[in-house]
Amino acid sequence: AQSVTQLGSHVSVSEGALVLLRCNYSSSVPPYLFWYVQYPNQGLQLLLKYTTGATLVKGINGFEAEFKKSETSFHLTKPSAHMSDAAEYFCAVSDASGYSTLTFGKGTMLLVSP
Amino acid sequence: DAGVIQSPRHEVTEMGQEVTLRCKPISGHNSLFWYRQTMMRGLELLIYFNNNVPIDDSGMPEDRFSAKMPNASFSTLKIQPSEPRDSAVYFCASSSDRGQETQYFGPGTRLLVL
Numbered sequence: 001a002q003s004v005t006q007l008g009s010h011v012s013v014s015e016g017a018l019v020l021l022r023c024n025y026s027s028s029v030p031p032y033l034f035w036y037v038q039y040p041n042q043g044l045q046l047l048l049k050y051t052t053g054a055t056l057v058k059g060i061n062g063f064e065a066e067f068k069k070s071e072t073s074f075h076l077t078k079p080s081a082h083m084s085d086a087a088e089y090f091c092a093v094s095d096a097s098g099y100s101t102l103t104f105g106k107g108t109m110l111l112v113s114p
Numbered sequence: 115d116a117g118v119i120q121s122p123r124h125e126v127t128e129m130g131q132e133v134t135l136r137c138k139p140i141s142g143h144n145s146l147f148w149y150r151q152t153m154m155r156g157l158e159l160l161i162y163f164n165n166n167v168p169i170d171d172s173g174m175p176e177d178r179f180s181a182k183m184p185n186a187s188f189s190t191l192k193i194q195p196s197e198p199r200d201s202a203v204y205f206c207a208s209s210s211d212r213g214q215e216t217q218y219f220g221p222g223t224r225l226l227v228l
Contacts, residue, residue: 026178035214036219041221042222043203043205043207043219043221043222044120044157044207044217044219044221045219046216046217046218047115049216080171090157100172101159101162102147102159102217103159104156104157106156107156113207
């Protein structure tokens with residue numbers, strides 16, 4: 001069975017500050033890892049994903065995440081927050097050996113203040 | 115591409131009534147997912163279809179819920195009879211199969227059962 005833990009249901013940063021959203025996973029097989037973003041009253045949109053290869057993955061809107069197998073982590077970062085980054089962020093894990101079902105974390109709401 | 119289309123976007127109904135949610139996946143995608151999102155439970159996978167066949171319905175809460183996919187371009191999620199605790203946002207997502215493939219989400223249906 002797979003699971004995802006996102007530390008912190010809410011994270012607050014100032015505009016221009018570093019964004020760090022934490023995600024730890026458990027999986028009995030090599031995982032595929034995803035970060036999705038959800039803006040108010042919208043569906044989820046893919047930010048980035050890790051499947052194989054380079055462990056540092058770059059996504060849209062300046063976000064990136066690093067897969068660290070030894071730490072079972074896939075933290076999301078952005079060097080400088082923008083007001084438009086305020087949204088809820090979901091980390092998800094997929095079983096690479098089977099069908100494409102995703103297990104999502106509970107989500108982290110990012111608040112950006114001016 | 116129009117993306118995943120869901121209808122209706124909002125639904126208000128009274129307890130005991132039948133509710134039908136509809137989804138049109140992205141053309142060419144052969145996997146379809148129904149999710150439910152609530153504040154308390156987060157994002158839950160209800161059922162997953164592959165090539166129009168239900169693969170995993172272990173997330174369907176109870177017999178009041180049923181889902182069908184009569185063809186590759188249409189799926190329904192039905193609740194009969196509806197209860198207030200079914201109030202949630204229901205998302206449909208589609209992908210082109212396998213764990214590394216991105217799931218594309220629709221805008222969701224916001225259901226309120228009075």
